[in-house]
Amino acid sequence: MRLVAPETVTFTQSGFCPGCGHGLAVRLIAEVMEEMGLSEKLLAVVDVACGSLNIDSWRFDTVMAAHGRPVATAVGIKKVRPENPVLAYIGDGAAYSIGMAETMHTALRNDNVVTVVINNSLYGMTGGQCAPTSLPGQITTSTPRGKDPEKMGMPFRVEQAFTGFDIAYLARGTMADAKGMIQCKKYIKKAFEKHMKGEGFCLVELLSPCPTNLNMTPVKSMEHLKNEMEKYFPLGEFKDKKEEE
Amino acid sequence: MGKEKVYTNPVRCKGCGYCINACPQEAIKESGHVNAKGYNTVEVDAEKCVVCGMCYRVCPDYVFEIR
Amino acid sequence: MGKVLFKGNEALAEAALAAGCRFYSGYPITPQTEILEYLSWRMEDVGGVFIQAESELAGVNMVLGASAAGARALTTSAGPGFSLKQEGISYLVAADLPAVIVDVMRIGTGLGDIAQGQGDYWQLTRGGGHGDYHTLVLAPASVQENADLMVEAFDLAEKYRHPVLIASDAAIGQMIEAVEIPEFREHDIDKYDWSIKGCKKGCEQRKIQNVYYTHPDYENYLREKYDDMERDEQRYENIQVEDAELVLVAYGISSRVCRETVELAREEGLKLGLIRPITLWPFPVKAFEEAKNAKAFLTVEMNILGQMTDDVRLATGGKYPVDHFGSIFEIPESDGIIAKAKEMLKKEGV
Numbered sequence: 001m002r003l004v005a006p007e008t009v010t011f012t013q014s015g016f017c018p019g020c021g022h023g024l025a026v027r028l029i030a031e032v033m034e035e036m037g038l039s040e041k042l043l044a045v046v047d048v049a050c051g052s053l054n055i056d057s058w059r060f061d062t063v064m065a066a067h068g069r070p071v072a073t074a075v076g077i078k079k080v081r082p083e084n085p086v087l088a089y090i091g092d093g094a095a096y097s098i099g100m101a102e103t104m105h106t107a108l109r110n111d112n113v114v115t116v117v118i119n120n121s122l123y124g125m126t127g128g129q130c131a132p133t134s135l136p137g138q139i140t141t142s143t144p145r146g147k148d149p150e151k152m153g154m155p156f157r158v159e160q161a162f163t164g165f166d167i168a169y170l171a172r173g174t175m176a177d178a179k180g181m182i183q184c185k186k187y188i189k190k191a192f193e194k195h196m197k198g199e200g201f202c203l204v205e206l207l208s209p210c211p212t213n214l215n216m217t218p219v220k221s222m223e224h225l226k227n228e229m230e231k232y233f234p235l236g237e238f239k240d241k242k243e244e245e
Numbered sequence: 246m247g248k249e250k251v252y253t254n255p256v257r258c259k260g261c262g263y264c265i266n267a268c269p270q271e272a273i274k275e276s277g278h279v280n281a282k283g284y285n286t287v288e289v290d291a292e293k294c295v296v297c298g299m300c301y302r303v304c305p306d307y308v309f310e311i312r
Numbered sequence: 313m314g315k316v317l318f319k320g321n322e323a324l325a326e327a328a329l330a331a332g333c334r335f336y337s338g339y340p341i342t343p344q345t346e347i348l349e350y351l352s353w354r355m356e357d358v359g360g361v362f363i364q365a366e367s368e369l370a371g372v373n374m375v376l377g378a379s380a381a382g383a384r385a386l387t388t389s390a391g392p393g394f395s396l397k398q399e400g401i402s403y404l405v406a407a408d409l410p411a412v413i414v415d416v417m418r419i420g421t422g423l424g425d426i427a428q429g430q431g432d433y434w435q436l437t438r439g440g441g442h443g444d445y446h447t448l449v450l451a452p453a454s455v456q457e458n459a460d461l462m463v464e465a466f467d468l469a470e471k472y473r474h475p476v477l478i479a480s481d482a483a484i485g486q487m488i489e490a491v492e493i494p495e496f497r498e499h500d501i502d503k504y505d506w507s508i509k510g511c512k513k514g515c516e517q518r519k520i521q522n523v524y525y526t527h528p529d530y531e532n533y534l535r536e537k538y539d540d541m542e543r544d545e546q547r548y549e550n551i552q553v554e555d556a557e558l559v560l561v562a563y564g565i566s567s568r569v570c571r572e573t574v575e576l577a578r579e580e581g582l583k584l585g586l587i588r589p590i591t592l593w594p595f596p597v598k599a600f601e602e603a604k605n606a607k608a609f610l611t612v613e614m615n616i617l618g619q620m621t622d623d624v625r626l627a628t629g630g631k632y633p634v635d636h637f638g639s640i641f642e643i644p645e646s647d648g649i650i651a652k653a654k655e656m657l658k659k660e661g662v
Contacts, residue, residue: 001249003301003311007513011257011307018284019261023305041510045377055519061508063380064521066403069373072365076377076385077508079361080335080501084510102373105366178267178302211261218261 006034008059015053019218021208022050024175025118025184026057029087032189033060036196043077044087045070047094049125051118054089068099071106074113085114085195092119092133092205096156103203107165110200114191117203119172120210121155121229128213132156135232140213158205159238168199170239174207176225180235187237199241207233249296252310255286262287264300264309273300315490320455321346323491324414324480325354327459328386331466332499333412334360335385337374339367341393342426343482344416348388368393372400372413379409380520382507384466384499388414390482391424394432401475402441406522408506410469410476412462417481417564419614419640428482428565429640433619436479437593446538448472448545449592451479451563455489461590463494472541473506479592481614483565483643541594548596549588552578556585557662558653559603561624562612563589566644570612573646577653584653595623607660608633610653612644633660 005011008030016022033039044062046052047070055062065073074088095103095117106113122140123129129142133155137146162170169191173184184206191202207229209221216224258280264287265273272293276286287308289300301309318326325347328336336355338348348364355362361378365371371387378385389397394415404411415436419429436449448468450461458480465476502509511517524530552574553559562570567588577584585606587599603609609632611620618636625634637644637652 001296001298001311003298003309005307005310009307011254014257014306016305018259019263020305023307024303027305027307040512043381043508043510052521055521059511059517061511061518062520063377063508064407064519065376066373066399069369069376069400072370072373073377073380075363076335076337076374076379077381078377079363079374080378080381080383081509101366102370105370178299181302218263219266222263222266 006030006039008033008039010057010059014057016050017212019209019211019221020050021118021120021175021206021210022054023057024181025116025206025208026054028181028185028188029116030058032185032192035189036192038085038192041084042087043081043084044089045074045077047090049091049094051089051091068094068097069102070094071099071113071115072102075106075111078111078113085192088113088115090115090117091124092117092121093123093131096132096158107162107167107201107203110165110167112195112198112200114195115201115203116188117158117205118208119205119233120208122210122213124210124213135228155232157233158203159234162203163238166241167201167203167239168194168241169202171237172205172207172233172235174225174230174235175209176207176222176230183235194242249311250291251289251294251296251300252312253287253289254308254310255280257306258284258286258308259306260284260286261305263303263305267299267303269297269299270295315492317488318455318491319346319486319488320458320480321416321485322350323455323493324458324462324478325350326493327462328412328466329354329358329360330494330496331384331463332497333384333386333466334358334499335375335378335383336361336387337363337365337371338387338389339365339371339393341390343418343485344388344390344414346485347414368396369399372397375411376400376404376409379404379411380508382501382504382509386412386414388416390416391418391420391432392422394435398441401447402443402445404475405445405447406443407520408473408523409520410473412465412469412476412478414478414480416485417479426482427641428614428643430481430564430566430614431619431640432479433592433613433615436477437595446593447474448476448541449479450476451590451592452484453564453567453588454484455487455491458484459491459493468545472537479564481564545591546594546596546598547590548599549590550599550602551586551588553585553587553602555583555605556603557583557605558608558610558657559585559587559606560610560612560649561587561589561620563592566612566614569644569646570649573649576646577650582650582653595627597627600627606632607662608635608656610635610637610649610656612637612649614638614640614643616640
């Protein structure tokens with residue numbers, strides 16, 4: 001067993017906070033690209049938030065798109081370069097709030113792009129405000145008394161909204177522990193396999209720790225993922241078009 | 246099997262402690278050293294380590310290599 | 313190919329294809345919708361990509377992706393929809409990405425209405441979105457120019473790695489004239505080193521992002537880029553300006569009226585001339601050097617606030633009276649313009 005981070009991961013530029021899930025997701029994607037022989041082909045789009053630091057954390061050709069628009073930008077890229085794998089890497093705020101229209105219509109058209117959504121249940125880059133994915137009662141910098149679902153709704157669950165679309169793949173994994181990481185990687189790999197076969201829109205959501213904005217130690221934030229977030233966000237594959245047929 | 250070892254690169258470590266938590270052998274602990282970025286780093290007890298790779302998998306900063 | 317009859321909007325669309333554009337994403341809004349409708353079938357004919365996007369925001373951000381991937385990409389809109397394009401335009405500028413964005417201007421603020429207007433001058437020429445930038449702005453005044461300037465727009469966008477805007481309007485877009493479509497050209501999406509195509513091992517990673525993150529001398533780079541555009545890209549047409557006592561300044565649909573106004577005025581001995589800016593930014597300051605006998609300048613625009621008058625004052629160093637003949641519901645007519653010109657010249661003792 002040899003475990004060495006792929007060469008496409010840069011080590012010196014990672015500006016993420018201690019315990020941040022982005023570093024994990026970057027490695028998983030890089031590993032999948034290496035295993036599939038796609039490292040020299042991937043065209044990535046990142047959002048402007050914390051995930052934008054990926055542009056310096058990996059060596060894939062990358063576009064930093066406007067907040068909430070990476071999925072639309074990825075569609076533009078894929079249409080021009082249909083032979084290349086194209087990834088939109090975004091947070092839950094971009095995917096399910098400001099960019100909801102883009103995410104949803106890309107799913108509606110079943111456009112052939114892979115979207116990886118990092119769900120950390122808050123807005124990380126701006127300092128931990130309430131997101132559509134924030135848990136009931138969650139203390140954030142914009143819900144200092146706790147998120148009130150009466151006012152702000154229950155956490156947005158992509159599988160409830162998107163399984164009705166004719167998309168290729170939809171799955172959610174957790175990065176709370178090594179077992180979850182292995183599963184997350186399988187989901188990402190499956191998404192790219194379907195993508196390369198031209199099956200259409202693939203979305204993989206990864207539950208991810210944000211110790212800084214959860215005001216927790218990194219280890220506590222992982223426990224929070226396991227004990228709290230996983231209660232609201234079921235894990236597994238929700239849509240797997242070819243298998244269903 | 247048998248030949249591989251865990252190598253650590255403390256320069257990259259940010260002291261999150263995920264590896265300490267994930268190691269089934271309790272082979273990882275704080276080293277007591279601080280790296281150039283100011284983070285507490287970790288060290289692996291080679292005697293206890295069974296080279297399972299859990300540390301590699303949970304580390305967000307690519308500190309571990311198994312080779 | 314010879315001349316064929318074309319609707320303004322459709323000539324614009326066809327010329328984009330001639331310029332090698334193979335990517336379009338847009339959203340319906342009157343009076344630009346014919347561009348989208350035309351390309352919905354015509355783009356397929358030439359093997360390009362047509363996307364009816366879910367919104368103007370998605371449309372312009374798809375264009376951003378297509379441009380980053382090396383394509384000649386186009387999006388079009390009008391009025392309220394054009395406001396939504398501003399997000400993407402600002403990002404295109406920031407990342408040094410070429411693209412062409414068309415505003416088929418309609419009247420009014422807010423929803424306004426679907427008839428022709430020239431109320432977007434400020435938005436088009438002052439940057440429009442957030443941040444510290446200009447875009448090149450081309451203003452066609454005929455169906456032929458809709459076609460010619462579309463090709464020019466793509467070439468300029470490529471030359472400067474910068475978005476170029478086309479300021480058309482509902483009248484030019486809806487009218488039908490004989491037009492010669494420029495010759496078809498192919499565009500190679502791999503011609504640029506900077507466009508994303510996959511990073512080979514050992515090669516430098518391509519990053520399409522805000523240029524200032526990585527440029528070693530960004531401030532001077534920016535100054536020089538805009539200086540170059542201002543110096544080299546002023547385009548205009550001067551009509552009987554040299555001996556004119558009063559010079560009209562008008563672009564687009566208004567300039568077509570003014571062309572006639574100059575003739576009519578001269579028939580009755582009133583020496584009018586016309587400066588027709590073809591680039592709205594950079595504003596064609598050079599055109600004013602010819603106006604040696606002018607006592608006053610009058611802009612004719614389809615807006616009430618006289619949006620172009622500031623630029624005329626700056627171009628003439630504030631030395632001459634500058635006034636504005638404006639209308640929004642109807643295209644200005646020569647009688648009114650001549651009456652206003654006489655009134656201005658009387659004040660100047662002519």
